[in-house]
């Protein structure tokens with residue numbers, strides 16, 4: 001069974017972004033980029049399935065600018081067998097990414113596609129669900145546990161939901177999106193980083209896949225959120241209670 | 253043409269989040285002046301449908317009652333919503349785990365974009381949504397014929413639960429796709445208010461040290477204040493509490509009247525989930541903890557001393 005893992009190149013999660021002065025977006029010049037943390041979890045899960053002999057091949061895919069090759073090399077250093085870059089400078093929105101991934105899935109015939117539940121830049125939380133819809137496959141989003149039964153042609157997934165958790169049984173092929181507690185991703189070792197440089201990485205263009213990636217949403221402007229006015233330090237519990245009662249009036 | 257809101261419910265009760273989504277629909281409707289319809293899909297969901305019909309501003313409640321909607325699985329729900337999509341300019345749901353699970357699927361089937369987590373409506377095509385963990389706000393305009401939108405509940409005050417007299421229309425269920433089956437559901441039972449709708453939240457982080465401390469130290473405070481309880485990711489990852497307590501960019505987004513962060517450092521991912529609270533209190537022994545930059549009232553203290561003192565003094 002083959003597993004596809006789409007991996008997105010995003011701003012490093014430790015960095016607090018700054019909105020550009022002309023309000024056209026956020027400033028990404030010279031900012032550290034990394035693999036979306038949820039996608040590291042997706043790669044890890046796929047690798048564990050391979051190490052357990054459930055999966056035979058793990059293919060990482062990224063859609064975006066040339067520099068996404070670095071993200072794919074990271075995925076391969078972690079253990080993915082090969083990489084595919086769908087290269088474009090066009091702003092990609094989730095529906096376009098889902099259509100590109102569908103075109104690749106139709107060529108690759110995976111049984112499972114594991115995505116992150118959300119990318120930490122655009123926070124859309126859409127791509128996996130959209131891909132599932134386009135493929136006509138079942139989906140289990142926000143996964144905290146994944147058990148594949150190849151013989152039965154099913155995958156059982158525990159999901160983190162608002163009130164607690166739930167477990168779904170899906171027929172394969174299927175889509176899974178990862179939540180934070182699915183696993184703890186490994187680190188790439190230096191020898192594996194070197195080996196990853198020799199692993200195959202295909203580069204294709206959206207046109208070659210016959211996909212129109214024109215954005216559907218126009219970003220009119222990007223602004224700073226309203227700042228919070230600076231607060232005060234209180235000296236002790238008594239002062240805190242006094243302020244909450246008499247100044248903020250949030251407790252009786 | 254009308255606006256369709258997907259109800260969030262458990263067959264018996266309509267969740268408040270639905271009324272937040274209806275509030276967003278009402279904002280969109282200011283320029284459209286059309287009707288707001290609510291879709292209730294479930295099994296034996298008559299009670300939830302009745303409650304939806306009573307919500308202020310709702311003109312029609314569409315009910316699809318069938319066994320295969322009982323568990324709210326995305327595949328069947330999305331197929332039903334798409335079958336109902338004709339005649340609607342907008343399809344909205346609250347950005348709950350159900351809404352986030354289902355609406356992107358609906359959008360893809362309709363070949364339109366989905367707009368996630370809107371916090372403001374500028375006109376019928378233009379919306380504001382947070383990006384980068386709320387550190388930037390994007391104003392986006394959609395050119396799609398149908399706008400499929402999830403609504404951040406903290407962005408819109410819920411409309412009144414009563415005052416409406418909607419007609420109820422029963423519709424045919426779509427066929428069961430049979431692709432996904434619920435095996436088990438473990439919902440946290442609690443007498444406390446729901447995190448997403450609470451007026452006061454007491455939230456604990458890694459500083460609590462253990463699950464036992466979390467409960468013995470924080471519960472008395474939450475009891476005194478009638479508060480819901482939340483946690484940072486670190487506290488959830490360490491197993492102090494279950495995942496549904498997590499507040500943050502990738503957990504729940506909350507905006508209570510009062511948020512008390514105890515033993516939480518204030519990472520950007522945590523702030524993303526609570527920085528729109530009306531009043532923020534932080535209790536942390538590290539005077540340089542970033543949480544103090546957003547706190548209205550900061551108390552530099554050992555929580556194991558300060559919290560019991562607070563409980564005693566309230």
Ligand SMILES: Cc1cc2nc3c(=O)[nH]c(=O)nc-3n(C[C@H](O)[C@H](O)[C@H](O)COP(=O)(O)OP(=O)(O)OC[C@H]3O[C@@H](n4cnc5c(N)ncnc54)[C@H](O)[C@@H]3O)c2cc1C
Pocket residue numbers: 005006007008009025036038039061062063064065089090091092093094097114115116117118119120121122123124125126127128219390
């Ligand atoms: C140069 C450039 C400029 C952009 N400017 C803007 C802008 O101004 N405004 C705007 O709204 N958007 C912009 N985008 C697009 C935006 O950054 C997101 O890529 C897009 O909206 C998808 O949303 P998401 O990543 O939040 O999706 P989600 O649905 O949150 O992503 C979930 C998962 O889908 C997979 N995935 C998503 N994207 C990719 C990908 N590209 N490759 C591989 N896997 C992927 C990953 O597994 C990820 O974890 C731009 C993109 C580029 C390349």
Ligand SMILES: Cc1cc2nc3c(=O)[nH]c(=O)nc-3n(C[C@H](O)[C@H](O)[C@H](O)COP(=O)(O)OP(=O)(O)OC[C@H]3O[C@@H](n4cnc5c(N)ncnc54)[C@H](O)[C@@H]3O)c2cc1C
Pocket residue numbers: 013037038120180456457458459460483484485486487498499500501502503504514515516517518519520521522525535536537538541553554555556
């Ligand atoms: C992709 C991604 C998504 C994430 N999503 C979320 C999210 O949704 N929500 C979230 O919360 N985090 C999220 N995080 C994690 C986030 O980056 C932080 O790691 C996390 O919020 C830290 O939790 P904490 O503040 O409890 O722990 P710490 O940062 O370890 O802080 C503990 C604090 O407790 C204080 N303390 C310790 N002992 C005492 C004492 N006795 N008395 C008083 N104070 C004490 C310390 O001074 C310290 O400030 C995410 C991270 C990533 C990478």
